[in-house]
Amino acid sequence: MQENTCPLFSKELEKHMVEVSNGQRPNIGNFCTYCFHPFQQINELNEINCEHCNTTIHDSDFINMVPEPIFKMLKETRKIERHYVISFAFFGIFLSLLSGFLMVLNISFLYKNEIFGTIILFTYLLISGRLLANYFGGFLGDQMGYNKARQKLNERWQEWTKIN
Ligand SMILES: [Zn+2]
Numbered sequence: 001m002q003e004n005t006c007p008l009f010s011k012e013l014e015k016h017m018v019e020v021s022n023g024q025r026p027n028i029g030n031f032c033t034y035c036f037h038p039f040q041q042i043n044e045l046n047e048i049n050c051e052h053c054n055t056t057i058h059d060s061d062f063i064n065m066v067p068e069p070i071f072k073m074l075k076e077t078r079k080i081e082r083h084y085v086i087s088f089a090f091f092g093i094f095l096s097l098l099s100g101f102l103m104v105l106n107i108s109f110l111y112k113n114e115i116f117g118t119i120i121l122f123t124y125l126l127i128s129g130r131l132l133a134n135y136f137g138g139f140l141g142d143q144m145g146y147n148k149a150r151q152k153l154n155e156r157w158q159e160w161t162k163i164n
Pocket residue numbers: 032033034035036037050051052053054055
């Protein structure tokens with residue numbers, strides 16, 4: 001596995017890209033030559049250090065738009081993260097269903113009292129479904145998806161730096 005050296009995406013860059021993707025602003029501005037961190041205004045100095053990746057940029061070298069492949073990297077990253085969160089949340093719901101039915105089948109009092117058993121089962125499913133989906137999707141899936149997505153992004157970044 002390669003070392004994670006990818007400087008994408010600064011918060012400001014991500015905000016810019018999301019707004020461009022939503023058609024809320026054009027893809028123009030002043031961007032860092034290395035990490036595409038956006039600069040709101042350029043001061044009168046001839047060079048400036050990127051506050052995100054610390055690259056020194058001469059003010060004539062700023063990049064004026066974020067290239068399309070960088071947009072693809074962001075989309076791919078978000079897609080991987082979403083995929084993990086959703087899959088893990090479904091796994092949580094599946095566990096809730098499985099444990100709920102096993103509980104009713106194994107406690108003969110619940111099994112024999114149809115109405116009471118049903119009420120208990122539904123209450124259990126409502127609560128545990130939510131908790132387990134949250135835990136597996138929102139916590140485990142979120143973390144694993146983030147790591148997986150960063151790894152993929154880093155690979156894409158290495159390819160990008162080779163050709164640029
Ligand atoms: Zn930078």
